[in-house]
Amino acid sequence: MYSAIALDLDGTLTNxxxxxxxxxxxxxxxxxxxxxxxxxxxxxxxYGIMPVAECLEMPKRGGYILxxxxxxxxxxxxxxxxxxxxxxHEAVPRIHQYARTHHFALLGYVGSEIVTELPDDPYAQExxxxxxxxxxxxxxxxxxxxxxxxxxxxxxxxxxxxxxxxELSEMLKGSMDVYRSAPFFVELxxxxxxxxxxxxxxxxxxxxxxxxxxxxxxxxxxxxxxRYAGCGVAMANAAPEVRAEADYVTLSNEEDGIAQFLExxxxxxxx
Numbered sequence: 001m002y003s004a005i006a007l008d009l010d011g012t013l014t015n016x017x018x019x020x021x022x023x024x025x026x027x028x029x030x031x032x033x034x035x036x037x038x039x040x041x042x043x044x045x046x047y048g049i050m051p052v053a054e055c056l057e058m059p060k061r062g063g064y065i066l067x068x069x070x071x072x073x074x075x076x077x078x079x080x081x082x083x084x085x086x087x088x089h090e091a092v093p094r095i096h097q098y099a100r101t102h103h104f105a106l107l108g109y110v111g112s113e114i115v116t117e118l119p120d121d122p123y124a125q126e127x128x129x130x131x132x133x134x135x136x137x138x139x140x141x142x143x144x145x146x147x148x149x150x151x152x153x154x155x156x157x158x159x160x161x162x163x164x165x166x167e168l169s170e171m172l173k174g175s176m177d178v179y180r181s182a183p184f185f186v187e188l189x190x191x192x193x194x195x196x197x198x199x200x201x202x203x204x205x206x207x208x209x210x211x212x213x214x215x216x217x218x219x220x221x222x223x224x225x226x227r228y229a230g231c232g233v234a235m236a237n238a239a240p241e242v243r244a245e246a247d248y249v250t251l252s253n254e255e256d257g258i259a260q261f262l263e264x265x266x267x268x269x270x271x
Contacts, residue, residue: 220241235251
């Protein structure tokens with residue numbers, strides 16, 4: 001039995017409706033009851049992860065959130081922030097100007113809200129749907145967000161985001177990380193932040209080793225986590241490069257792949 005289970009959300013733990021299915025929920029509750037600590041590791045903001053945490057009874061049972069791709073680590077039961085990293089102050093206005101110049105939506109996160117100057121952007125709407133967070137339109141994003149946020153999100157048509165990722169990576173080289181988490185999303189996060197590094201911090205806090213960790217993921221931003229874990233499991237819907245790096249490939253997120261793996265390989269009680 002693994003002492004900790006790290007779970008990506010979108011494309012892994014949740015289905016196309018962004019819900020945890022009853023079978024997957026039951027398997028994870030069983031793992032919790034057998035002593036496993038659940039860790040929700042996602043590029044989502046903390047607020048956007050909480051509904052999933054509540055579905056898995058984590059506020060009551062305990063567990064951790066790695067939000068913003070590991071930029072924050074939060075103890076769910078206490079709300080205590082164990083770790084937080086931020087974008088460099090001087091980079092934020094440059095990103096804002098780039099977004100305005102190219103007419104891309106740039107999104108920030110303030111409490112339970114997403115703030116943006118382009119609230120009607122369809123991909124901003126998709127981020128709102130994924131996280132169950134309302135969009136608050138603003139005239140100047142820089143005045144609405146904290147001076148050094150943990151993450152910003154650039155959205156746009158997939159072909160344009162390919163170029164935006166390359167241009168921003170060059171523009172911000174050495175100061176922060178830039179990557180696409182979806183064809184229409186470019187994530188802007190602190191330098192060196194990824195799920196594996198934050199999991200390493202959390203496991204040290206829990207006095208656990210990487211061999212104690214089981215991880216599930218499907219995206220490129222899950223690669224470091226799957227490589228780091230004692231056992232890394234990719235979903236069948238993961239990209240070929242992600243599946244190739246995993247120790248195991250399970251069924252897709254639409255087919256209760258997490259439950260299938262846990263039942264076959266981990267849980268001592270089957271149902």
